[in-house]
Amino acid sequence: MDDRKVLEExxxxxxxxxxxxxxxxxxxxxxxxxxxxxxxxxxxxxxxTLFLLDKYPSYEVSPSTKSEDSQESCKSFNSKNKxxxxxxxxxxQEREEVSQxxxxxxxxxxxxxxxxxxxxxxxxxxYRCTHKYDQNCQAIKQVQRxxxxxxxxxxxxxxxxTCNDFLNSAIILDSxxxxxxxxxxxxxxxxxxxxxxxxxxxxxxxxxxxxxxKEEVIPSSSPPETSLDDSSRHNNVTLPPPDFWDxxxxxxxxxxxxxxxxCDD
DNA sequence: ACAATTTGACCATC
DNA sequence: GATGGTCAAATTGT
Numbered sequence: 380m381d382d383r384k385v386l387e388e389x390x391x392x393x394x395x396x397x398x399x400x401x402x403x404x405x406x407x408x409x410x411x412x413x414x415x416x417x418x419x420x421x422x423x424x425x426x427x428t429l430f431l432l433d434k435y436p437s438y439e440v441s442p443s444t445k446s447e448d449s450q451e452s453c454k455s456f457n458s459k460n461k462x463x464x465x466x467x468x469x470x471x472q473e474r475e476e477v478s479q480x481x482x483x484x485x486x487x488x489x490x491x492x493x494x495x496x497x498x499x500x501x502x503x504x505x506y507r508c509t510h511k512y513d514q515n516c517q518a519i520k521q522v523q524r525x526x527x528x529x530x531x532x533x534x535x536x537x538x539x540x541t542c543n544d545f546l547n548s549a550i551i552l553d554s555x556x557x558x559x560x561x562x563x564x565x566x567x568x569x570x571x572x573x574x575x576x577x578x579x580x581x582x583x584x585x586x587x588x589x590x591x592x593k594e595e596v597i598p599s600s601s602p603p604e605t606s607l608d609d610s611s612r613h614n615n616v617t618l619p620p621p622d623f624w625d626x627x628x629x630x631x632x633x634x635x636x637x638x639x640x641x642c643d644d
Numbered sequence: 645a646c647a648a649t650t651t652g653a654c655c656a657t658c
Numbered sequence: 659g660a661t662g663g664t665c666a667a668a669t670t671g672t
Contacts, residue, residue, distance in 0.1 A: 490649060
């Protein structure tokens with residue numbers, strides 16, 4: 380891998396993103412060729428970077444399709460009142476990723492266990508999707524620190540999300556806005572990674588779908604300052620504060636890059 | 645009070 | 659029997 384090229388692409392991407400942000404802040408010409416070009420450049424830079432990082436197109440690093448029997452809970456039928464009665468999950472789709480920080484993948488996770496692993500310096504943490512029960516989402520992940528300096532974490536994903544978390548959505552500029560409206564509407568689909576409050580405190584001003592009652596998605600109970608109006612629930616939301624994008628642009632998912640590039644022109 | 649995390653127990657697999 | 663994955667009571671945080 381060429382580190383210099385990676386760095387160049389990242390720097391370019393950041394510059395383009397900054398320009399795009401300024402244009403968006405001004406709220407004018409959101410659909411101009413210049414804006415389109417900027418967006419395209421941003422995406423191209425990050426796509427190139429990801430290519431260079433050898434993470435694209437095979438975003439899933441080590442997919443192993445062992446069988447169709449994925450994340451079904453295998454608790455035995457008589458385990459009602461017995462603690463820890465289960466069958467170890469096997470034959471599940473899995474992929475591993477190594478990063479310098481525990482991966483912020485846009486999903487909401489709840490830790491359900493921690494285990495000291497033989498011959499491992501650090502314990503392994505076990506997470507399941509927050510929507511395991513309310514939406515029967517079977518995704519789980521294991522995070523284990525594998526190196527001290529620099530800190531390196533291995534995240535193993537088991538199963539895939541079947542939950543429909545509306546915040547976990549792709550952001551696509553909605554160019555059909557009333558031009559006089561200075562707020563920019565964003566369209567969300569279900570592929571963009573959105574940092575959770577749990578994993579990313581800066582999102583604290585955003586309502587979490589699972590906030591409120593335990594394990595339950597509250598459809599529209601947002602505070603006034605960040606309220607999602609009726610259209611929000613139909614995948615539109617007003618633009619977050621500008622600082623939001625400083626982070627948000629760091630978390631573009633490859634699938635979404637494809638999506639957006641495909642939509643281009 | 646409710647939600648999230650911690651932690652010891654339990655069980656399946658090797 | 660050792661190990662790893664999950665459960666769920668207890669604890670902590672908001």
